[in-house]
Each structure stands twice: as C-alpha cells, then as structure tokens.
Amino acid sequence: MYSLLQQLASGIAMGAIYACLGLALVMIYQSTHHINFAQGEMAMFSTFIAFLLLKWGLPYWAAGLITLAFGFVAGFAIERLVLRPLGEVPELSVIVVFIGLFVGINSLAGWIFGHQLEPFPSPFPDKVPGGTTLISGHELGTVVVVLLVMAILYAFLRFTKVGLAMRASAENPVSSRLAGIPVSLMLSLGWGLSALIGAVAGLMVAPVVFLEPNMMGGVLIYAFAAALLGGIDNPWGAVAGGLIVGVIENLAGTYVVGTELKLSLALVLIVGVLLIRPSGIFGRKLVVRV
Amino acid sequence: MSTLPVASSQPSRSAAPTATAAGWSWRPVALGALVLAALAVPFVLTDYRIFLATMTLITAIAVLGLNMLVGYNGQLSLGHGALYALGAYVTAVLMEHGGFAWWATLPVSAVVCFAFGFLFGWPALRLKGHYLALATFALALATPQLLKHKALEPWTGGVQGITLLKPEAPFGLELSADQWLYLVVLAMAGFLFLCAWNMLRGRLGRATIAIREQPIAASAMGINVPYVKAMTFGISALYTGVAGSLGAIATAFVAPDSFGMFVSIFFLVGVVVGGLGTISGALVGAAFIQFIPNVADQISKSAPSAIFAGFLILCMFLMPQGFVGLVRDGLRRLRTRGQRPRRGD
Amino acid sequence: MAALLEAKNVEAFYGPTRVLKGIDFEVAEGGITTILGANGAGKTSTLRALSGLVRRTGEIRFAGQRIDGFTTEKIAALGIAHVPDGRGTLVNMTVEENLRVGAYLCRSKQVVEEGMERMFGYFPRLRERRQQQAGTLSGGEQQMLAISRALMQRPKLLLMDEPSFGLAPLIIREIFDIMRVVNKQEGVGILLVEQNVARALDLADHAWLLETGSTVMSGTAKELRDNEQIRRSYLGF
Numbered sequence: 001m002y003s004l005l006q007q008l009a010s011g012i013a014m015g016a017i018y019a020c021l022g023l024a025l026v027m028i029y030q031s032t033h034h035i036n037f038a039q040g041e042m043a044m045f046s047t048f049i050a051f052l053l054l055k056w057g058l059p060y061w062a063a064g065l066i067t068l069a070f071g072f073v074a075g076f077a078i079e080r081l082v083l084r085p086l087g088e089v090p091e092l093s094v095i096v097v098f099i100g101l102f103v104g105i106n107s108l109a110g111w112i113f114g115h116q117l118e119p120f121p122s123p124f125p126d127k128v129p130g131g132t133t134l135i136s137g138h139e140l141g142t143v144v145v146v147l148l149v150m151a152i153l154y155a156f157l158r159f160t161k162v163g164l165a166m167r168a169s170a171e172n173p174v175s176s177r178l179a180g181i182p183v184s185l186m187l188s189l190g191w192g193l194s195a196l197i198g199a200v201a202g203l204m205v206a207p208v209v210f211l212e213p214n215m216m217g218g219v220l221i222y223a224f225a226a227a228l229l230g231g232i233d234n235p236w237g238a239v240a241g242g243l244i245v246g247v248i249e250n251l252a253g254t255y256v257v258g259t260e261l262k263l264s265l266a267l268v269l270i271v272g273v274l275l276i277r278p279s280g281i282f283g284r285k286l287v288v289r290v
Numbered sequence: 291m292s293t294l295p296v297a298s299s300q301p302s303r304s305a306a307p308t309a310t311a312a313g314w315s316w317r318p319v320a321l322g323a324l325v326l327a328a329l330a331v332p333f334v335l336t337d338y339r340i341f342l343a344t345m346t347l348i349t350a351i352a353v354l355g356l357n358m359l360v361g362y363n364g365q366l367s368l369g370h371g372a373l374y375a376l377g378a379y380v381t382a383v384l385m386e387h388g389g390f391a392w393w394a395t396l397p398v399s400a401v402v403c404f405a406f407g408f409l410f411g412w413p414a415l416r417l418k419g420h421y422l423a424l425a426t427f428a429l430a431l432a433t434p435q436l437l438k439h440k441a442l443e444p445w446t447g448g449v450q451g452i453t454l455l456k457p458e459a460p461f462g463l464e465l466s467a468d469q470w471l472y473l474v475v476l477a478m479a480g481f482l483f484l485c486a487w488n489m490l491r492g493r494l495g496r497a498t499i500a501i502r503e504q505p506i507a508a509s510a511m512g513i514n515v516p517y518v519k520a521m522t523f524g525i526s527a528l529y530t531g532v533a534g535s536l537g538a539i540a541t542a543f544v545a546p547d548s549f550g551m552f553v554s555i556f557f558l559v560g561v562v563v564g565g566l567g568t569i570s571g572a573l574v575g576a577a578f579i580q581f582i583p584n585v586a587d588q589i590s591k592s593a594p595s596a597i598f599a600g601f602l603i604l605c606m607f608l609m610p611q612g613f614v615g616l617v618r619d620g621l622r623r624l625r626t627r628g629q630r631p632r633r634g635d
Numbered sequence: 636m637a638a639l640l641e642a643k644n645v646e647a648f649y650g651p652t653r654v655l656k657g658i659d660f661e662v663a664e665g666g667i668t669t670i671l672g673a674n675g676a677g678k679t680s681t682l683r684a685l686s687g688l689v690r691r692t693g694e695i696r697f698a699g700q701r702i703d704g705f706t707t708e709k710i711a712a713l714g715i716a717h718v719p720d721g722r723g724t725l726v727n728m729t730v731e732e733n734l735r736v737g738a739y740l741c742r743s744k745q746v747v748e749e750g751m752e753r754m755f756g757y758f759p760r761l762r763e764r765r766q767q768q769a770g771t772l773s774g775g776e777q778q779m780l781a782i783s784r785a786l787m788q789r790p791k792l793l794l795m796d797e798p799s800f801g802l803a804p805l806i807i808r809e810i811f812d813i814m815r816v817v818n819k820q821e822g823v824g825i826l827l828v829e830q831n832v833a834r835a836l837d838l839a840d841h842a843w844l845l846e847t848g849s850t851v852m853s854g855t856a857k858e859l860r861d862n863e864q865i866r867r868s869y870l871g872f
Contacts, residue, residue, distance in 0.1 A: 035420055082603070085607070086606065086607060086610075089606065089610035090566065090610060090611065092360065092366070092558075092561075092562050092566060093562055093606045093610040093611075094606075095366075095558070095562075096558070096559055096562045096563070096602060096605075096606050097602070097603050097606045099555055099558075099559065099599075099602065100599040100600070100602035100603040100606070101599070101603070102599075103595050103596070103598065103599040103602070104595070104596050104599030104600065104603070106595065107593045107594075107595035107596035107599060108593065108596050110593070111592050111593040111596065221427070221431070224424060225424060228420060228421055228424050232420060232421075260435050260438070260439075261432075261435050261436075261439070263431060263432075263435070264428065264431060264432035264435055264436070267424070267427075267428030267431065267432070268428065268432075270424070270428075271414075271417075271424065271425045271428055274417055274421050274424075274425065275413055275414075275416060275417070278416055278417055278418065278421060280421075
C-alpha cells in the first residue's frame, strides 16, 4: 500500500512536469491554432543554458532566473524571426517547420553541448523536512514550483491589462486590433511566455532523467497527450490532463508492463478516452454551423 | 488547409492533353521523357546508385500512400511508419518462416495492411486533426517496442531482426540483383501510381476530396463518410505497407530499430515537400527525404541534422505548397501573363 | 462643415478580387452619414477598407490626415472605432472584460471606470449582466456591448456595420435612439452601414448609395427618402 502511495506521489510529480509543458502547448495553440512540436527542444536548450551558468559558478536562483529570461527571449525571437515571416501557409507546412525546428534545435544542442548524460542539480533538499519517505524533496518541490508558476500565470492573465490583451488577441484578433491592441506583439509575448513555462519544466525534469539533447522527447509526447486529454483549448484541462497522464504512466510502468511499453500503454489508454470523448475530458464541444 | 478545388487536384500525368498557347501539350512529352530516363537507370548507373534509385521509388510509393490520406482526405497521420513496418515484417516472416517466394508475399502484405488500415481507420477517424495525429503517433511509437517484445520474438527475431536473401534475376537474365530489383520495383511503382491516379479520379476519389472540403455537406449528399474514410485509410495503408514489403526485400533485412518514429515523420515531410494532394509530388518528396540527409552529411559532419532542418524550413518558406504546388503556380503565372486582372463584384 | 472623413477613389481587394471599384464619399464632422446598398454591394468592405482590415488603394483622409497606409491598430489609436459585422464579441470573456478590452488605449484608470459607467447608463441591461459571459448574451445585448466596446475608446468617428442585423424591431429602435443620443452628447461622428434603409435614413443626415462596388447616388437623408427610385427599389412602395 505504501509503495502504491509512493508511486502515486511520483506520478503526480512527473504529472506536474507534463502539466507544465502541456500548458505551454495549449497557450500557443489558443492563439495560433498550432501545436509547437519544438516546445520540448526549446525547454531542453534553455536547461542546457542553466547547466552552463551553474558550471560557471552562479548560484541556482540566479542561473534559474537568467534561464527563464533566456527562454522568454528565445520564444519571442522564434515567433518573430521564423513563424511571422512564414505568413499564411497551409497548416501542414507549418507542422513541417515545427519539425524542422525540433530537429534543428536538437542537433544544435548536441553539437554545442555534446551527447553525454549530464547530472543536473535540484534546488530542493533530498528529503522533505519532516522525514517522510512518501515523496522526495525534489518531487514535492516540483509540484510546488509548478503550482506557483500556474498561479502567477493565472493572476497575470486575469488581472493585468497586458494579460487581458493577450487573452483577447488569442480569442478574437480582429476585434482586438480594432480596439487598438497590437495583436502581433501579443502573439510574440505569448510565445515568450510559453517558452518560459517550458523552461521551468526542463529545469524540473533534468534532475530526474539527466540532461542530454533527447531529454524532452518523451516529456513532449506526454505533454501533448495531456493537452489533448484535457481538451486542447483548455489550459487548466491540460493541467488536469498532465497529472492524470503522470499517474497512469507511473502506475502502468511499475505494475503492468514495465518501462519499455509504458509509453505505448499510456497512449493507448489516452486514445481510448479520446474515442469516447473526442474533444478531450474538459474540452469544449465546438458546435459548427454549416 | 488546402483549398484546391477538385479540378486542380488532377495530377500532372493527365491523359487529356492541355493545350498551351503554342498549341501542343507538354505533359505527355514530360511523361515520356520521365519513363525513358527511368528505364535507362539500371544500365547507366552503378549498382549502389541503382539501389538508391530503387529505395527512392519504394519511398515514393509509401509517400503516395500517406498523401492519399493526408492530402486528398485531409486526415493527418503521424503513424505510417508503423504500416511500413507491418508490410516489411509480413514479408520477412513469410519468407523466413513460411518459405514464401518474395513476390508471393506482396499480395498477402497488401491484404493484411489494407485490413489493418481499414479496421484501425474506422474508429480512429472519428478523431479530428491533432487528436488523430496523437493516435497515429502512438501507433508509430509503439511499433519498435512491440516488435522487440519477448512474446513475438520467435516470429520477429527480436532486436536482431531477420535477414533475407536478395532476389536474383530469373530465367538466367544478364542482370545483377540490383538491376533486376530496380526494374521490378519500377514496374510496381508505375502500376500503383496508375491505379492511384485512376482511383482518385473516380467515385472514391471525389468522395474522399468532398469529405476533406466539407464533411457535413458530403454526408448530407449521401456519402457514407465513415466508410469512405476507412477505405481511404485502408488503401493508404496498403500502399505504404507494400512499400514496406518492397523495402524489406530490397535491403534484405528487417529490424525493429529501423522503424522508429522518424520514419513516420519523414514520410510526412515527403508529402508536404512534394506537394499535398498530388501524385507526382510523391516522387519529389521521396527524393528529398532520400537524398537531402546525405547532402547535409556532406556539408557538415558534426551537425548534419541541423543542416537538414535548415533545408526543411527553407523549403517551407520558398514553396509552402510543396514542389508540385510551386510548379503549378509558376505555370499558371506563365499562362495568365498578359491577361487583365479579374474583376470581382 | 469640415469633413471628418474623406474617401477618394478607394478600391478594396480580397486577394485578387476587386470588391470596391473606386468609391468616393465623405462624413461630416459631428454628423451621421449612412451608406446604403443591397447585399454584396460592398458596404462591409468599405468599412473594412477604412479600418485597414483589407488591402486597399486610394486616398482616405481622417481629420485631414491620410490614413490609407496605416495599420488597423494605428487607425484605432487615431480615433476611429469600428463596430464590425457580426458584433465581434469576445465570447469567452465577461461583459466587463469586453469593455476593458475596448478601453485598451485609455491610460487612466479613472477614465476607464467613468467610461463603463457611461455605457451602463446608455444600456442598463449591460450593467445587470456585468459579470456574465458575453457569449451567453442575446443578439441585441451583444450589439449593445459591441457599440459600448467601441465607445470606450472615446472615438471621434464610429463605424457601424449593420447594427440592425438579426434583431427584433423594438431592440433596433432602442439601439438607434441611443445612437442619436451618443452622437449629440459625445459629439461622435457616425458612419453607418445598413441594409435597413428606412431606419438608416431616419437617423442619418447624409446618405450614399452603393451598388456593386461603386457609389451611384448621394444626398441628404431627406432627399433620398423622397426619391421615388429609392422608394421603389429599396423601400418597396
């Protein structure tokens, strides 16, 4: 029983990471209707930047902040320099560009930082103060950090003027432009914010799986699945989806099929759910007038 | 999303000549030149180059299969690598454990892959867009894992895979194995492309395109949407699966790790670069994914994938409609040069 | 009276298709002008051209300044507010958030609060539904919201695209009455595009008639109302 609870706790911790990356995916989807397949690689690259800063002797909080800033700027820049100039092209061409970004960033990271597995430190103590072994320090810390990020994001979007403008731009760009909102700037800001959130996910997962260029591949798949499970247009659905996916993955891997097939099993389950509810658990059923 | 009207989805290999201002049509001429060039290949190139050409043709068949689903039916599949693997393993297992001749495995592979595609397609195509992408991607990811699984090892040879014998030219013909194989694959490719072209012009093709453009209207007009979608998936799976079989025969080897997720992604890249909803684009797309990685490798030994990625992104900037789309655009511009701009209401 | 808005030889394009073939019209300062025409005449395209939402050529002057090359956001900042066809409601946001979006260009919090109070004064129904999700409002309420959102900008010119569309006659009357009040009290010029010819001519001072992308007639509202051809073609008697 105790080990089951431990597995659950681990699942929730990993789920928080999937939720974080999934949230980033949904944010971009809401404003552009594209899935940023390169989101994981961007997060990985940001984490490598943190790695460099730590190697150069910076304290974790400083490295972390600079990394988040880097993530923001990188996301902003990619939107401005790659996506915006692309213009109006068919949906699949955009997907291919994302694939290109995925491969390119991955390859660049391998070239610059090498392919070996690097241990990455966690900012949290090994053991939770209080001595419980139900959940490790890092796992608890991860959940707290992700919840904090989401709370800040929610407050930003709900209560600030820029947040309002970003939401309006994502929902109805024409009405927003007519109100004088610089919609394309809002779009770039959204990308920056998503990349920043992705960087948080990267920083939280690196201590668990070790830092290397292919670190985020699996995480991205789970995040994508989480976003769809929660309903691709619902950011908080992605959070719920992430937690569910994390728990399923962990339990499936430990008790059912072992690490090799756990990805397949998790995905099969998710697809099963989607067949019953094609718009995701919390997704809005879009009524289309013909 | 593609907004090509039905008429312009006609592939460039059209039997009906389109007269240009000069009064003669270029299409049969281009086609003839292509056929001649294709037939000349085994006699002018070295064995290794012939092999590459054979693989390009095989990839083109696979890409055509995917294009039928993605381009003509508007359904996104990120899992066609799994179908390729299925065809490859059906052939390998039949040859290794069933003693089948290589050519006898092809009809079996076609039927198996079609059935799989049809049965997978029927429920899966309830999902739209990204949801379907995830479902098919799950398939692609599961494939290497399943192939390596202990339970199937006696059949699949596990991680080691299965080694096959390359077919020799029959009747004592003076051809090397590579040359003979090339001609076989060329004939098959020609046959399959012709069938595809014929199908897509007919009832199924029109229904497929109608569903892509306006699924609700299509259904209201009496098209059995789930059936057509499943059929399209089935035929698409058939094509890619047969390509997989041919690939297994050509490389004389199958192993789980050659069928990872990048196979599916590369097929999709081939579809988009060649041109969505075109038949001729399959060849261009196949050539792209076959040769550009080698070019990238030559440019940079340390980060060839980055170069490949750069090529990809550049391609999408320069020709978002794919190569065939670019050619069509260019031809249209040539044809309407000098005409006055259209007046709207 | 100086013209608030002048359009000369304006053409508009959707892709390669030309929908406005060189129209000319004016909106007088502080006045209400209406553009009439049947479906497909190009009325909505005219407003979109003014707001920079479609590709356009020609001269457009606003308070003497040429704006035909400006972006939509810049045009809004200059003082033109556009109530689009279909209302453009931000359906997932509350009524209050919709108004705040409209007030994006206002720097002062106080001005924004005052603005909201004014809008609730014009449309008490919106005050009742303040925290309600805008997508759940009725058609008439959404139109009131759309107009309010535009007015939050404190514009000098209000562009309105078929505000009567799909609304019951009583609601139409209510809205048009408020528009008269707004025009008088806030000194906002109004350019009204309408299919409902009777209502439009009732409200407006000046009218322009559009037919398949060209202006074919213009005059005071009274002149057009008395014109027999107009009466027969558009009013049915």
